[in-house]
Amino acid sequence: MTQRSVTPPAAGRADVIAQAHARSREFGLRASEAPDFHPLERLALRDLVECNRSLYAHALPVMETLHAQIVDTQSMVLLTDSNGVILHSLGDSDFVEKAKRVALCPGVSWAESDRGTNAIGTALADSQPTVVHGGEHFLQANRILTCSCAPIADPYGRTIGALDVSGDTRGFHKHTLALVRMSAQIIENHLFANQFAEAVRVRFHARSEFIGTLFEGLAAFGADGTLLSANRSALFQFGRPLDALLAQPFEALFGTAFPAALQQASRAPGECLTLVLPSGVRVVARAEYAARPMFSADAGSTRTPAQSSAALQAARARAAAVTFATLDTGDAQMAAVLQRVAKVRGRDIPLLVLGKTGTGKEWLARAMHEESPRRDAPFVAVNCASLPDTLIEAELFGYEDGAFTGAKKRGSAGKIVQADGGTLFLDEIGDMPLAQQVRLMRVLQERSVVPLGGTRAIPVDVRIVCATHRNLRAMIEEGTFREDLYYRINGLVVTLPALAARSDLPVLVERILARLRSEEPDSARMPARVSADVLAIFMRCRWPGNLRQLANVLRTAVIMAEGADEIGVEHLPDDFLHDCEPEREPERPERSEPPHADAAQAEDSPAMLRPARMEEWQATLIEQTLARNNGNISAAARELGLARNTVYRYMRMRTTH
Numbered sequence: 001m002t003q004r005s006v007t008p009p010a011a012g013r014a015d016v017i018a019q020a021h022a023r024s025r026e027f028g029l030r031a032s033e034a035p036d037f038h039p040l041e042r043l044a045l046r047d048l049v050e051c052n053r054s055l056y057a058h059a060l061p062v063m064e065t066l067h068a069q070i071v072d073t074q075s076m077v078l079l080t081d082s083n084g085v086i087l088h089s090l091g092d093s094d095f096v097e098k099a100k101r102v103a104l105c106p107g108v109s110w111a112e113s114d115r116g117t118n119a120i121g122t123a124l125a126d127s128q129p130t131v132v133h134g135g136e137h138f139l140q141a142n143r144i145l146t147c148s149c150a151p152i153a154d155p156y157g158r159t160i161g162a163l164d165v166s167g168d169t170r171g172f173h174k175h176t177l178a179l180v181r182m183s184a185q186i187i188e189n190h191l192f193a194n195q196f197a198e199a200v201r202v203r204f205h206a207r208s209e210f211i212g213t214l215f216e217g218l219a220a221f222g223a224d225g226t227l228l229s230a231n232r233s234a235l236f237q238f239g240r241p242l243d244a245l246l247a248q249p250f251e252a253l254f255g256t257a258f259p260a261a262l263q264q265a266s267r268a269p270g271e272c273l274t275l276v277l278p279s280g281v282r283v284v285a286r287a288e289y290a291a292r293p294m295f296s297a298d299a300g301s302t303r304t305p306a307q308s309s310a311a312l313q314a315a316r317a318r319a320a321a322v323t324f325a326t327l328d329t330g331d332a333q334m335a336a337v338l339q340r341v342a343k344v345r346g347r348d349i350p351l352l353v354l355g356k357t358g359t360g361k362e363w364l365a366r367a368m369h370e371e372s373p374r375r376d377a378p379f380v381a382v383n384c385a386s387l388p389d390t391l392i393e394a395e396l397f398g399y400e401d402g403a404f405t406g407a408k409k410r411g412s413a414g415k416i417v418q419a420d421g422g423t424l425f426l427d428e429i430g431d432m433p434l435a436q437q438v439r440l441m442r443v444l445q446e447r448s449v450v451p452l453g454g455t456r457a458i459p460v461d462v463r464i465v466c467a468t469h470r471n472l473r474a475m476i477e478e479g480t481f482r483e484d485l486y487y488r489i490n491g492l493v494v495t496l497p498a499l500a501a502r503s504d505l506p507v508l509v510e511r512i513l514a515r516l517r518s519e520e521p522d523s524a525r526m527p528a529r530v531s532a533d534v535l536a537i538f539m540r541c542r543w544p545g546n547l548r549q550l551a552n553v554l555r556t557a558v559i560m561a562e563g564a565d566e567i568g569v570e571h572l573p574d575d576f577l578h579d580c581e582p583e584r585e586p587e588r589p590e591r592s593e594p595p596h597a598d599a600a601q602a603e604d605s606p607a608m609l610r611p612a613r614m615e616e617w618q619a620t621l622i623e624q625t626l627a628r629n630n631g632n633i634s635a636a637a638r639e640l641g642l643a644r645n646t647v648y649r650y651m652r653m654r655t656t657h
Ligand SMILES: Nc1ncnc2c1ncn2[C@@H]1O[C@H](COP(=O)(O)OP(=O)(O)OP(=O)(O)O)[C@@H](O)[C@H]1O
Pocket: 326, 327, 355, 356, 357, 358, 359, 360, 361, 362, 363, 364, 427, 428, 467, 469, 508, 511, 512, 547, 548, 549, 551
C-alpha cells in the first residue's frame, strides 16, 4: 500500500448511506446517543464463539494476515457473527484503547438497530461490502472512525458474519475495502473447501492463470454428478444465482458427462480440462476428489486413484471405525449410556441422542451402526441444521428427473434411499423445518419414500438415529416440532455428558492422540502424550465445544509439537489458553464419580478438604509426582497410593483455585 487519500470515493455510496440513516432513524436512534457499553458477558461470548466455531476457526488465520498488512495504521480487524456482534478483534494496542471508548470490542453488537449507520451493520443489512467514513456514521460518537466491512457467506451463500477493518478517520486508505473483501473471500473459499471436502470440487476460470487464485470459480458436485453449491465467482461465471443452479447435473453446466470428466481428470491428475459453460464460454478447469467418496451408496462412481500408501489407508480405516469400545473410556455416565444402547443393538428401535454440541452424538450413532447387523450397509448422516430449507427436502427425499428447473437428466435418490438397509443419522433434527417433519413422519410410517416430483413410492428399510442439542419438548409446546414425530423417533433416549462433567479426560486425551498419530504418515515424530501442565490446564477448562474442541486443540497441538516428546503449554493455541484463564472459570458441573469410588476418594471429596495450606501441599505433591511420571495419571496414582479419580480431583482443585 503506497497511496493514501483523505476520504473514500463517494460514487455510488451516497444512496447506501442515506438509506442506512433512514433505517437508523426508524430504529428510534438519536445521533447524539452515547455508545452502549454492555458487551455480552464472557461466558455468553464464549458460547457465541462456539456457535460460530467454523467461521471463527477459518477466519482467525486470515485476520492475522490482514492485521499484518495494516499494522501501525491506527486500526483494527474485527470479526462479527451474522447479527453484527463482534466475536474477535485484533489491533494496534493504542487504537484498541481508543476503540474501547466507542465500544468497538468483542461481545458488542454493531447491528444498525443498535448503532445506526456503520460499516458492519450496514454491510450486513445490505449484504454487500461497505465503507462508512467519519461523519457518515449515524452516531456522533462513532464519527472518529473509518470502517470497511465485507459480509461473509457460508458455502450455501447465506450470510454468517462479517469482516471489518476499523480505524482512525485520519488513517483512511482507499485500498482497505479491497483488502477486506479479498480476505472475506479467502474465508469463504476455506469454508467451501471444508464443507465439500468429500465432494468432487471443480475449480474453473476462463483464464488458466486465475485457477488457484481468489478469482477462480469453485463448484461442488455430489457423487451423482449434481451441483451441491458454487462460490461467488462460479455464480458470476454461470451468470445465475445459486437457487437456479442447485441440483443441476454437471453436464448441463459444463457440457461434458460427469463420469467422462472424472475419468479424464484421474488419468492426468493436476492437469486442466477444457469445459464449456451454458453461455458458450470455454473455461479451463481442474477437478479434485476426496480420498473417500461423499456418499457410500455411490462409492464406485467417485472413488479416486490411491493417493497414499495402502498401509496408510488401512491405518486410517482402522482408526476411523468407531465402536462401543472406542467410546468406553472410563466415564461412568458414558458407560451407562453405552449399556443402554447396547441393549437395543439388534433391534430397530429408534434412538434419540441428546447432548450439547460436540459431545459425540454422531460418534455414538456410528458406533451403534457398527455394532448392529446393519454394519455392512451404509451409514448416512444428514445435518439438518447445515442445509438450507430448500435443499433439505431434495437431500433427504431425493427428486425425480426434471423436478428442478434445468435438471433434465437424472434425478437423485436422496439420503433416505441411500441409507436403505443401513442407518440414517439425522443430526440436529430440531432444526428440520415443519414441512419436512411431516414428510419424514410419512416415510417412517409407510416405510417408503416418494421423491420430489415423483409419484412412485420407493420402499426403504432404515434404522433411524436422531440427535439434537435442542429441547424438543419445549419446541413441541411452541409448535415448532411435531409431537407425533417426537414419539416416532424417541424409542430410546440417551443424553451424552458434557466433557467438563466427565471423569475420563486423561484417557480421552491418550485415545485422541493415538488416533491422530495413526492418521499421520510420520507418526513417530508426533508426541503421544501431553505434559502434566497441559493436563492441568485441560482439567480446569470448561470445554464449551466438548469433545470436538478437545480433538481440535489436540490436532493443532500435535502438529505444533512435531519432533517433541510431549505436547507442552507452548504448543497449545493461544485462543484456547486465553479461554482457560483461571479467573474465567465458571461454576461447573461436578465430574461424575467413577463406578467404584473407594474410601480414599470419599475422604478426599472437595467438601471435606482440609485447610488451604494442606490442600496446597497435597496438590503440589500430586503435580510433582505427575511430572515425575511424565503426566501418566495411573502411574502417579499408584505411586501415591490414591485412586486415579482422586488425582484428577486434586488437579482440578489446584487449577481452579
Ligand atoms: N469418544 C470420543 N473420543 C474421542 N473423540 C471424540 C469422541 N467422540 C467425539 N469425538 C470428537 O468430537 C468430534 C465431534 O463428535 P460428534 O460429531 O460425534 O459430536 P456431535 O455431538 O454429533 O456434534 P454436533 O452436535 O455439533 O453435531 C468428532 O469429530 C471427534 O473428533
